[in-house]
Amino acid sequence: MLFVKVAILSLLRLQQVTVNDVELTVAMIQTEKRTFRGNIRVRAANQFQRTYNGALEITSKNNELQLVLTTTEEDLVAAIVSAESPPAAGSAAQKAQAILARSWIRASKGRHGQFDLCDTTHCQHFKEPTPAGSKAAKETKGLLLAWQEKVFAPAYSASCGGRTKTAASIGWNDEIEYPYFEVNCPICQRDEPYWTRRISEAEAAEIRANPNKEATRLHIGRRSGWAALPSNNYELASLQIKGRGHGHGLGYCQRGGAGMAKQGASPADILRHYFPGTNIIGSR
Numbered sequence: 001m002l003f004v005k006v007a008i009l010s011l012l013r014l015q016q017v018t019v020n021d022v023e024l025t026v027a028m029i030q031t032e033k034r035t036f037r038g039n040i041r042v043r044a045a046n047q048f049q050r051t052y053n054g055a056l057e058i059t060s061k062n063n064e065l066q067l068v069l070t071t072t073e074e075d076l077v078a079a080i081v082s083a084e085s086p087p088a089a090g091s092a093a094q095k096a097q098a099i100l101a102r103s104w105i106r107a108s109k110g111r112h113g114q115f116d117l118c119d120t121t122h123c124q125h126f127k128e129p130t131p132a133g134s135k136a137a138k139e140t141k142g143l144l145l146a147w148q149e150k151v152f153a154p155a156y157s158a159s160c161g162g163r164t165k166t167a168a169s170i171g172w173n174d175e176i177e178y179p180y181f182e183v184n185c186p187i188c189q190r191d192e193p194y195w196t197r198r199i200s201e202a203e204a205a206e207i208r209a210n211p212n213k214e215a216t217r218l219h220i221g222r223r224s225g226w227a228a229l230p231s232n233n234y235e236l237a238s239l240q241i242k243g244r245g246h247g248h249g250l251g252y253c254q255r256g257g258a259g260m261a262k263q264g265a266s267p268a269d270i271l272r273h274y275f276p277g278t279n280i281i282g283s284r
């Protein structure tokens, strides 16, 4: 069985957390680290409650709690599918998402040094596994997406606006292990709605200087919220911006994958479409 170490709730910068009804503070952890195993109920910041499965080690660093969960790769795949792909997407799309999530985990191991991954947008957001997410993980167990025989960390986003992007076109050069191609997405081409936004003079200047680039989207999103500039697929006219799609637009389009699943495509059909030249490898 393969295990993954994930830092959880790091964005909350916790000084206090309740685990299995035990309240823990930085001061308590400084003398002795704590470990919990099995089904672990975590409550934090009066608003967050979730059950994790695995071993949770709690230490402190810079006056903040550090929670590192060691869980199985398959549990994490189920948790990612549950966050990224609702049951309405269809079973084939959920299975495609499971293969992508597993490949991403496998290729991203050790990304943070003492642990593998974090649960922020830097790495991968995930939820408590739903029955549908667990089913998709189980039914694709061990399957991975590979380019030239090598498993890579495939990119995915909510919707592409009609055509997926190349990495170069959005100015994304780091950690590239697969040469993303532009792929037509007939489902988004046909019926994905356009969005429009009014933006500030400062944002317009930033976009003009570096249009349709992921760095621009992330910079504006971090400052003004992710709805401020939904995708990299847009045109700017004065202070009005009009575009289509949600997310970076690279690799798998979740909206298009759900559409293909409804038309009867298999997980392999979906992955071959959005990642030309790749193979599904591994055995169950």
Ligand SMILES: [Zn+2]
Residues within 6 Å of the ligand: 112, 117, 118, 119, 120, 122, 123, 124
């Ligand atoms: Zn991370």
Ligand SMILES: [Zn+2]
Residues within 6 Å of the ligand: 159, 160, 161, 162, 163, 185, 187, 188, 189, 253, 254, 255, 256
């Ligand atoms: Zn699409």
